[in-house]
Amino acid sequence: MNFDSIGDFISLLKQKNELREIAEPVSCELEITEIADRVMKSGGPALLFKNIRESKIPLAINLFGSERRMAWALGVETLDEKIRELESLIQIPEPKSLVDKMKMLPLLMKIGNFLPKHVPGGPVKEVIQKNDVNILEFPIMKCWPKDGGRYITFAQVVTEDPVKKKRNVGMYRIQVIDGKTCIMHWQTQKVGRAHFGGYRERKEKMPVAIVLGGDPALIFSAIAPMPPDVDEYLFAGFLRDAPVELTRAETIPIDVPANAEIVIEGHIDPNEPLVTEGPFGDHTGYYSLEDKYPIFHATAVTRRRSPVYPSTIVGKPPMEDGWMGKAIERLFLPLVRLTLPEIVDMNLPVEGVFHNVAIVSIRKRYPGHAQKIMHAIWGLGQLMFTKIIIVFDEDVNIQDPAEVVWRLGNLIDPKRDMTFVNGPLDSLNFASDLPDVGSKVGVDATRKMPEEGFTRPWPDEIEMSADVKKRIDSIWSKLGLT
Numbered sequence: 001m002n003f004d005s006i007g008d009f010i011s012l013l014k015q016k017n018e019l020r021e022i023a024e025p026v027s028c029e030l031e032i033t034e035i036a037d038r039v040m041k042s043g044g045p046a047l048l049f050k051n052i053r054e055s056k057i058p059l060a061i062n063l064f065g066s067e068r069r070m071a072w073a074l075g076v077e078t079l080d081e082k083i084r085e086l087e088s089l090i091q092i093p094e095p096k097s098l099v100d101k102m103k104m105l106p107l108l109m110k111i112g113n114f115l116p117k118h119v120p121g122g123p124v125k126e127v128i129q130k131n132d133v134n135i136l137e138f139p140i141m142k143c144w145p146k147d148g149g150r151y152i153t154f155a156q157v158v159t160e161d162p163v164k165k166k167r168n169v170g171m172y173r174i175q176v177i178d179g180k181t182c183i184m185h186w187q188t189q190k191v192g193r194a195h196f197g198g199y200r201e202r203k204e205k206m207p208v209a210i211v212l213g214g215d216p217a218l219i220f221s222a223i224a225p226m227p228p229d230v231d232e233y234l235f236a237g238f239l240r241d242a243p244v245e246l247t248r249a250e251t252i253p254i255d256v257p258a259n260a261e262i263v264i265e266g267h268i269d270p271n272e273p274l275v276t277e278g279p280f281g282d283h284t285g286y287y288s289l290e291d292k293y294p295i296f297h298a299t300a301v302t303r304r305r306s307p308v309y310p311s312t313i314v315g316k317p318p319m320e321d322g323w324m325g326k327a328i329e330r331l332f333l334p335l336v337r338l339t340l341p342e343i344v345d346m347n348l349p350v351e352g353v354f355h356n357v358a359i360v361s362i363r364k365r366y367p368g369h370a371q372k373i374m375h376a377i378w379g380l381g382q383l384m385f386t387k388i389i390i391v392f393d394e395d396v397n398i399q400d401p402a403e404v405v406w407r408l409g410n411l412i413d414p415k416r417d418m419t420f421v422n423g424p425l426d427s428l429n430f431a432s433d434l435p436d437v438g439s440k441v442g443v444d445a446t447r448k449m450p451e452e453g454f455t456r457p458w459p460d461e462i463e464m465s466a467d468v469k470k471r472i473d474s475i476w477s478k479l480g481l482t
């Protein structure tokens, strides 16, 4: 199952009774946040606001806000289906005979099917505005009281490397200054920011497309931590099991999804000074402080005749993006295991806001193995940002917070088992002395080996003997205890 548009997905949610349409007049300044926050915190439905004071265009929010809706957004009933598909794709056996090679043909054809496809035009070109661009015609939210302004929060920002001509799609928030001008918040280590650096060196204007909507798989692909040169729209093709249809933008040399709701085309001039962005109520649960980011100038808006504006809010967890982050954790675990097969499980708790805390369990084989895992994680894509990594043995259920705390307290000798390192941190981290860089800690909660210098006896865990359990099972119903 895949969706042609966000509208298709909204229809499915309506049919499944997972969408509430709100006709009551509300403001996109703070009021939608207060409603959506209450709904997100209580595991409620997706919301479609149809009567927004500042705009004629309806706003959809919390589309991904449950495990089930997140899976539906990727065209499956449960995420496990997608994880199995991904595993079968990456565990291609080495073909030994011609017959083996023939057996791989359907797989290769499937991969070919993921490649983006070019089409002329598309629904996103139903309305084309060039001289009359006004971004403020959309219901762009002011999310929290101390926010620096109104923000586009659920965009796919499409850029291209000026030399390699490789596309990147990243979700970065965009602060709107006026109807034609915005500020682009790509953080220091992100790929959009790296592309910007390339244009700055060449002193060339950078074309940028801000895409809203399309198949929900496209929105999801924008947050996926893909390697810099891997196209997110190729990944979206895998997720939706069909190519993403792309069409050329009107005023910039960038391809955009033909089925998007809205595309804001424009450029960033690297010669222009950076301006103050923020503050912004962020997914850490705190306001991110003001900082300097580049200005985006809109050159055109193309859109559907009756578009829906997709949005989200971030704030104190749990929020909608928690479900998206969990889906990333599950889908990317098989890929992490390609490099680190000894990892049994990984838990990035929602309250750890994905870059603060990672808990992993491993099949420990050799002295120092837990430290090797920590350093490998700190060297793996956006996992480099992880401030606290806790490593357990494979028998620990790291998905159970109570078990994690119980084991952690028992298993570690703090001075011996903590590894401190310095390195890059997420720009949202405000506790380090400097932005973007600071310290991180790895906690080795695995059972220590004599080769690691631990020679004391290790106590057994308390377990009742099997025969006693069996006997009590057999008389349990007579005890009147259940």
Ligand SMILES: Cc1cc2nc3c(=O)[nH]c(=O)nc-3n(C[C@H](O)[C@H](O)[C@H](O)COP(=O)(O)O)c2cc1C
Pocket: 153, 154, 168, 169, 170, 171, 172, 173, 174, 185, 186, 187, 188, 189, 190, 191, 192, 193, 222, 223, 224, 225, 226, 312, 314, 321, 324, 382
């Ligand atoms: C709702 C939401 C908002 C986000 N906002 C930003 C942002 O403003 N800046 C940023 O650099 N990353 C932001 N991210 C994280 C990026 O989307 C994520 O790191 C992504 O993998 C970056 O893509 P890239 O590696 O292609 O740059 C946000 C994620 C979500 C879910």
